[in-house]
Amino acid sequence: MRAHPSYTKIRLIQVVGFFITLVVVFAALTVMFEMMRSSDVLPKTTWLPALTGAIAAVLVVWGIWWAALLPRRTRALGYSLRPNHLMARQGLLFRHVTSIPYGRIQYVDVDSGPLERAHHLVRLTIRTAGVTASKVTLYGIPTERGQQLRELLIRRADERMAAL
Structure with a gap:
């Protein structure tokens, strides 16, 4: 017997919520580091805002890929x-x-x-x-x-x- 088709919706809600939380955290870190850099708390040449922004972008792509595979992963249960x-x-x-x-x-x-x-x-x-x-x-x-x-x-x- 396979997992009920509604289980895909449950997993999708959980995964989307998790990735939204991660993206919001990394976006907030990016803004915080950029504000610290613009107020001379961090050196102007720091790479922290770019790094956290890149991590947020990677998380968005990873989340889309993960969500796209959810129906197939659920059918495999x-x-x-x-x-x-x-x-x-x-x-x-x-x-x-x-x-x-x-x-x-x-x-x-x-x-x-x-x-x-x-x-x-x-x-x-x-x-x-x-x-x-x-x-x-x-x-x-x-x-x-x-x-x-x-x-x-x-x-x-x-x-x-x-x-x-």
Whole structure:
């Protein structure tokens, strides 16, 4: 199953907010350094205003690129329930597939932030009894399906643990 399409909107709001904050900070630094330079607090030949302005420009370009890839990155999120394990996948350029045996599952948490609640979505965080990849998060799951999935994973984990 893939992440719900509304999850793209949530991620877009988060990414745009983050990049706007960064650009505003660097733009304010540019103005501050320019004012300090014009009032002779900084030497006239200082490169700080140009550097902070260039960083702000790079952040704008990076933010546009990041936002453009969000729909594809969201479609790359998914999971599959198999008879003996849960498969989780993520990543667009560097794809990552994790297989979690039900018997290794220790905790299943259902979380949601304000944007996710507004779109009736949750995140499932699955913690396992391993050292590497001991936590896997499934994003953009409808609320009702998330609760059902949590109960199913806990039940299957209990069954597998009882068999040991």
